[in-house]
Amino acid sequence: MCGIVGYCGLRQASDILIDGLKRLEYRGYDSAGICVGNSGLLNIVKRKGKIKDLREVVPLEFKGLYGIGHTRWATHGEVNDTNAHPHSDAAGKVAICHNGIIENYESLRAILTKEGIVFRTETDSEVIAHLVSRSYKGDLFEAVREAIGLLKGTYGIVVVHADEPGRIVGARNGSPLVAGIGDDEMFLASDVTAMMAHTKQVLYLEDGEMIDIRPSGYTISDAHNREVEKKIESITWELEQIEKHGYAHYMQKEIHEQPQSVLRAIQGRFNREGATAKLGGLNLTPKELLNIERVKIIAAGTSYHAGMVGAYLLESLARIPASAELASEVRYRNPIVEKNTLYFAVSQSGETADTLYAMRELQRKGATVLGVCNVVGSTIARESDGGVYIHSGPEIAVASTKAFTSQISVFYLFTLLMARTRDLSIEGGLGFVCGLESIPEYIGKALAQKPKIIELAKKYAQAQDFLFLGRGINYPVALEGALKLKEISYIHAEGYSAAEIKHGPIALINEVTPSLFLIPDDHLREKVISNMKEIKARKGPVIAVCVEGDQEVMNIADDYIEVPKVHELFYPYVMVVPLQLFSYYCALELKRNVDQPRNLAKSVTVE
Numbered sequence: 001m002c003g004i005v006g007y008c009g010l011r012q013a014s015d016i017l018i019d020g021l022k023r024l025e026y027r028g029y030d031s032a033g034i035c036v037g038n039s040g041l042l043n044i045v046k047r048k049g050k051i052k053d054l055r056e057v058v059p060l061e062f063k064g065l066y067g068i069g070h071t072r073w074a075t076h077g078e079v080n081d082t083n084a085h086p087h088s089d090a091a092g093k094v095a096i097c098h099n100g101i102i103e104n105y106e107s108l109r110a111i112l113t114k115e116g117i118v119f120r121t122e123t124d125s126e127v128i129a130h131l132v133s134r135s136y137k138g139d140l141f142e143a144v145r146e147a148i149g150l151l152k153g154t155y156g157i158v159v160v161h162a163d164e165p166g167r168i169v170g171a172r173n174g175s176p177l178v179a180g181i182g183d184d185e186m187f188l189a190s191d192v193t194a195m196m197a198h199t200k201q202v203l204y205l206e207d208g209e210m211i212d213i214r215p216s217g218y219t220i221s222d223a224h225n226r227e228v229e230k231k232i233e234s235i236t237w238e239l240e241q242i243e244k245h246g247y248a249h250y251m252q253k254e255i256h257e258q259p260q261s262v263l264r265a266i267q268g269r270f271n272r273e274g275a276t277a278k279l280g281g282l283n284l285t286p287k288e289l290l291n292i293e294r295v296k297i298i299a300a301g302t303s304y305h306a307g308m309v310g311a312y313l314l315e316s317l318a319r320i321p322a323s324a325e326l327a328s329e330v331r332y333r334n335p336i337v338e339k340n341t342l343y344f345a346v347s348q349s350g351e352t353a354d355t356l357y358a359m360r361e362l363q364r365k366g367a368t369v370l371g372v373c374n375v376v377g378s379t380i381a382r383e384s385d386g387g388v389y390i391h392s393g394p395e396i397a398v399a400s401t402k403a404f405t406s407q408i409s410v411f412y413l414f415t416l417l418m419a420r421t422r423d424l425s426i427e428g429g430l431g432f433v434c435g436l437e438s439i440p441e442y443i444g445k446a447l448a449q450k451p452k453i454i455e456l457a458k459k460y461a462q463a464q465d466f467l468f469l470g471r472g473i474n475y476p477v478a479l480e481g482a483l484k485l486k487e488i489s490y491i492h493a494e495g496y497s498a499a500e501i502k503h504g505p506i507a508l509i510n511e512v513t514p515s516l517f518l519i520p521d522d523h524l525r526e527k528v529i530s531n532m533k534e535i536k537a538r539k540g541p542v543i544a545v546c547v548e549g550d551q552e553v554m555n556i557a558d559d560y561i562e563v564p565k566v567h568e569l570f571y572p573y574v575m576v577v578p579l580q581l582f583s584y585y586c587a588l589e590l591k592r593n594v595d596q597p598r599n600l601a602k603s604v605t606v607e
């Protein structure tokens with residue numbers, strides 16, 4: 001969602017803030033602003049649009065050694081210069097940037113209005129600036145502490161005061177905040193990418209904590225205002241991992257990185273002697289693994305689709321009842337936590353509010369929840385009872401791609417582990433290990449279909465509607481293909497089980513509504529071919545993603561994309577890659593902003 005950055009030190013703050021915001025732009029990109037403090041004054045510039053628009057309007061004389069900045073994903077109030085952060089109090093002495101939602105802002109606004117405050121924006125966030133100002137008696141930390149005591153909702157905030165040069169106060173409740181430690185300088189941000197160019201020494205704040213930074217150091221305190229000693233962590237990512245490396249878009253780069261990112265997810269995680277997987281972070285003994293009777297996976301969006309693949313695998317190979325559910329639905333239906341059920345919370349960012357809150361609710365009821373996250377040190381990774389990092393490296397494009405193939409990799413490993421504690425033989429286990437180890441190479445072969453996919457994108461990008469159809473383990477892949485296409489090209493697309501279309505969606509079929517079928521050579525192939533013929537009989541255009549050389553399918557479909565033959569349980573890897581490429585090239589054809597699609601943002605930290 002929104003991105004926050006703060007800096008105090010010996011260098012000019014505006015450059016550091018704007019560079020930090022540029023790195024955070026993938027989190028929200030409808031407007032942005034910075035506030036820089038100098039000689040008892042706070043100077044604020046904010047602009048609707050991208051960071052480059054903001055950069056253009058920051059005056060050269062915008063000098064000062066401390067400040068805060070924000071890139072916005074609007075929740076309350078339209079997208080315009082005024083509603084952009086930072087927000088200040090009436091006297092222009094206090095400035096704040098906020099990520100999250102203040103749920104009681106209307107009642108606070110009414111109280112402040114009665115006291116004579118005139119609000120300038122439509123945002124929920126502006127109340128924070130006025131509350132801090134009202135409480136300020138010469139100590140910014142105390143004023144912020146008093147102000148946040150009145151807030152209900154979620155926030156990651158950074159606050160400065162004109163009379164306290166070099167000081168920034170931050171507070172966290174439900175929206176991430178991380179501090180970076182430099183030499184005579186300190187940083188605050190909603191995620192580490194904003195400060196990676198300057199420091200790799202970071203401190204992750206927990207909910208309820210506040211931080212007080214100055215160039216010379218920091219103090220952290222908890223909700224009871226007791227000082228907290230925190231372990232300094234080192235960021236393991238390299239800055240060059242968040243560069244584009246010659247690709248036109250991050251999404252393109254991330255799609256092409258998948259042979260390596262999948263390798264990173266699986267390497268070092270096999271125990272060949274035992275023909276099984278080793279996942280140390282699970283914190284579960286073989287006995288505890290054996291006692292698991294059910295697995296439930298909670299997640300949102302692409303991560304949910306990965307969870308569906310995981311559930312299918314666990315049932316089919318490890319023979320453990322497993323299901324995936326939308327995290328947003330789990331939390332509010334008073335979930336029943338059964339004994340011997342293991343939960344997974346899957347989240348690339350590790351910050352998705354729906355998944356985090358569902359996880360907390362399950363934990364409150366006594367569940368063991370393991371995290372499957374990409375971002376090291378993220379809230380879900382820290383609060384889960386154990387888990388596995390997917391090691392994709394930073395995923396910057398808003399549309400998730402490489403995280404999906406790495407998330408499913410973790411489920412392939414976990415399935416192997418569970419299957420080996422049950423019925424799978426040593427030979428079966430070794431066969432599975434070999435299959436998984438060859439996946440990076442097969443993903444490379446699927447990527448080689450690019451020229452054909454570019455051609456098809458040119459042919460089909462003008463379609464108004466699209467159906468994506470698959471079955472079995474490839475049904476979630478069809479859902480993922482539809483999600484990718486609508487997200488970045490804005491073509492309306494639906495994913496269905498190929499068997500399900502005759503129960504309704506077939507009414508949509510006409511000469512201009514294409515259907516994309518996933519047809520591996522698995523046990524459902526004949527049935528999917530029949531479904532494809534039903535579409536052809538109604539003159540619907542058909543694209544088939546099929547196994548190389550499958551002449552029967554190629555003869556029926558109008559167009560086809562060939563993928564390499566793999567064991568039937570591994571098809572999600574090679575089926576999803578052409579769908580990612582297809583959505584990417586359709587979006588290019590339609591001249592969409594691929595990395596920053598309309599209305600979306602990476603890391604959805606509001607419910």
Ligand code: F6R
Binds near residue numbers: 300347
């Ligand atoms: C799709 C996409 C979203 C995310 C969803 C969950 O391309 O990016 O659907 O998958 O918001 O995000 P994480 O995995 O960070 O919890």
